Amino acid sequence: MPKTPPGQTRERVYHYVRERLFEGRPPTIRDVQRAFSFRAVETARGHLETLVREGRLAKRTGEARGFTLPELPAPKLVPILGRVQAGALSTAVQDLEGYVPVESTHISHDLFALRVNGKSMTGAGIYPGDIVVVRRQPTATSGEIVVALVEDEATVKRLRIRNRRIELHPENPDFEVITPSRFQCLILGKVIEVRRFLDKASAPLRY
Amino acid sequence: MPKTPPGQTRERVYHYVRERLFEGRPPTIRDVQRAFSFRAVETARGHLETLVREGRLAKRTGEARGFTLPELPAPKLVPILGRVQAGALSTAVQDLEGYVPVESTHISHDLFALRVNGKSMTGAGIYPGDIVVVRRQPTATSGEIVVALVEDEATVKRLRIRNRRIELHPENPDFEVITPSRFQCLILGKVIEVRRFLDKASAPLRY
DNA sequence: TGACATACCAGACAAATGTCTGCTATCGTC
DNA sequence: GACGATAGCAGACATTTGTCTGGTATGTCA
Numbered sequence: 350m351p352k353t354p355p356g357q358t359r360e361r362v363y364h365y366v367r368e369r370l371f372e373g374r375p376p377t378i379r380d381v382q383r384a385f386s387f388r389a390v391e392t393a394r395g396h397l398e399t400l401v402r403e404g405r406l407a408k409r410t411g412e413a414r415g416f417t418l419p420e421l422p423a424p425k426l427v428p429i430l431g432r433v434q435a436g437a438l439s440t441a442v443q444d445l446e447g448y449v450p451v452e453s454t455h456i457s458h459d460l461f462a463l464r465v466n467g468k469s470m471t472g473a474g475i476y477p478g479d480i481v482v483v484r485r486q487p488t489a490t491s492g493e494i495v496v497a498l499v500e501d502e503a504t505v506k507r508l509r510i511r512n513r514r515i516e517l518h519p520e521n522p523d524f525e526v527i528t529p530s531r532f533q534c535l536i537l538g539k540v541i542e543v544r545r546f547l548d549k550a551s552a553p554l555r556y
Numbered sequence: 557m558p559k560t561p562p563g564q565t566r567e568r569v570y571h572y573v574r575e576r577l578f579e580g581r582p583p584t585i586r587d588v589q590r591a592f593s594f595r596a597v598e599t600a601r602g603h604l605e606t607l608v609r610e611g612r613l614a615k616r617t618g619e620a621r622g623f624t625l626p627e628l629p630a631p632k633l634v635p636i637l638g639r640v641q642a643g644a645l646s647t648a649v650q651d652l653e654g655y656v657p658v659e660s661t662h663i664s665h666d667l668f669a670l671r672v673n674g675k676s677m678t679g680a681g682i683y684p685g686d687i688v689v690v691r692r693q694p695t696a697t698s699g700e701i702v703v704a705l706v707e708d709e710a711t712v713k714r715l716r717i718r719n720r721r722i723e724l725h726p727e728n729p730d731f732e733v734i735t736p737s738r739f740q741c742l743i744l745g746k747v748i749e750v751r752r753f754l755d756k757a758s759a760p761l762r763y
Numbered sequence: 764t765g766a767c768a769t770a771c772c773a774g775a776c777a778a779a780t781g782t783c784t785g786c787t788a789t790c791g792t793c
Numbered sequence: 794g795a796c797g798a799t800a801g802c803a804g805a806c807a808t809t810t811g812t813c814t815g816g817t818a819t820g821t822c823a
Contacts, residue, residue, distance in 0.1 A: 358770080373580050377620070377810055389772040394811080396770090413584070413620035413779055413810055450657035474681040474752060484755070494754055541755035545681060547701055548691070548748035565800080584780055596802040601782080603800090620780055620809060765823095772817075780809070787802075793795090 358385065362396045363405055366416055375414035429462040429480060449544070451482055459485040461538075463496060463503065470494070470505055472520030475543050481505060482542035489539045498535040499527060505540060565592065569603045570612055573623055582621035636669040636687060656751070658689055666692040668745075670703060670710065677701070677712055679727030682750050688712060689749040696746045705742040706734060712747060 365384055369376040376384075382393040397416060400406040409415035429449060449462050465479045473494060475481065481496070489495045491510040496503055497517055506517035506527065515534055517527040572591055576583045583591075589600040604623060607613040616622035636656060656669050672686045680701060682688065688703070696702045698717040703710055704724055713724035713734065722741055724734040 370580060373577060373582070373624070375580070375582070375621070379810065387771075391773085392771050411778065411811065414582070417580070471681070474678070474683050474686075476681050479681075539755070542751060542753050544749060544751040546749050548746070586780065594801075598803085599801050618781065618808065767821085769820080770818085776813075778811070782807075783805085789800080
């Protein structure tokens with residue numbers, strides 16, 4: 350039974366566990382044992398417990414496959430809504446185009462995604478076909494890019510509040526500013542992220 | 557023991573399992589039992605097995621927490637490399653800025669992410685501070701947006717091959733076309749996705 | 764040298780978890 | 794009504810998996 354320099358194997362164990370967690374397939378202690386050809390379960394467990402003690406991993410005691418990354422939950426998928434219907438703001442799972450993974454920082458928020466249609470925001474780097482990730486919220490501050498529902502149609506625009514009036518500004522000279530009344534316009538949320546898929550193969554999966 | 561209309565409870569079980577999988581925390585059968593207050597494990601298992609038979613879930617028999625989504629592994633995180641060093645193309649985990657989750661479609665590929673520095677690609681909707689997701693590959697076809705290493709510096713440009721010469725085109729009139737020799741230039745990969753974080757809070761987590 | 768820590772092994776035990784067999788009740792259909 | 798399909802229950806059992814106790818070997822440091 351050869352002995353490895355201190356910490357060296359543990360580093361590899363750590364990366365192995367991470368990989369597995371990123372795949373969404375938490376390993377058992379015996380998985381780790383097998384992956385590193387340890388002849389005893391305790392060897393694997395020793396490394397894992399040490400990693401927990403060092404704060405590099407977290408665990409749910411007694412639970413099968415209970416090792417996780419501390420503070421870092423797995424990325425969450427948010428639904429890409431094909432259309433946003435007026436009135437019902439609840440996630441319509443029916444006309445679902447797919448899912449996009451988002452940063453785990455804001456898994457607590459109510460997020461959804463939307464595919465951009467027109468060219469009215471190209472000046473802000475938002476092009477047709479892009480997907481915007483939206484945090485659902487009823488209001489926003491002036492200057493932010495929002496998704497608003499105007500006459501039953503969802504549009505992405507930059508919000509400006511001038512003289513207590515709502516203005517929806519495009520970022521493309523070919524389009525005009527919309528100045529809806531408070532009753533015509535409903536702010537669905539604020540755009541927090543834009544993503545463009547340059548490669549067809551990387552487009553979100555439909556399922 | 558009340559009985560629910562056919563399929564109704566199962567639908568909810570399905571969504572519960574999905575949620576858990578998206579969180580990276582595969583449920584046990586007894587987790588499902590508890591979540592729906594079934595008085596027997598078999599009830600939960602019945603639904604789960606049916607979902608597998610219907611092809612809506614997949615499972616690894618006998619394994620603890622073995623239920624997964626078919627075809628759809630959990631999203632993967634790819635590293636955002638702070639800098640790309642010449643020569644060594646291996647992922648330098650050291651100067652790591654964080655991780656971004658990517659679509660599960662291409663988990664098999666060798667991906668990394670890079671933060672964009674200059675304004676040379678604004679015409680293509682790629683702005684400073686954006687993060688590009690790159691598929692590592694030594695070559696690319698003309699017209700694709702690539703990450704190239706020119707004189708030890710990584711740049712994002714549109715690749716054009718004219719008269720068997722490599723040209724790196726910016727998408728901003730303020731910048732000039734680079735025409736490196738084959739020896740000065742190394743194609744690191746092809747940009748498959750662009751993402752911009754409009755909200756500071758949504759920026760990738762450093763850890 | 765001896766005390767101590769680390770890496771690893773061996774085997775047993777216990778808790779968590781998947782699987783099976785058999786049962787009741789409700790609904791729709793022939 | 795008989796039949797089959799579905800939803801659900803009850804309890805036992807088997808496997809997987811986490812936990813524990815005790816051991817050997819090697820290195821560091823006083």
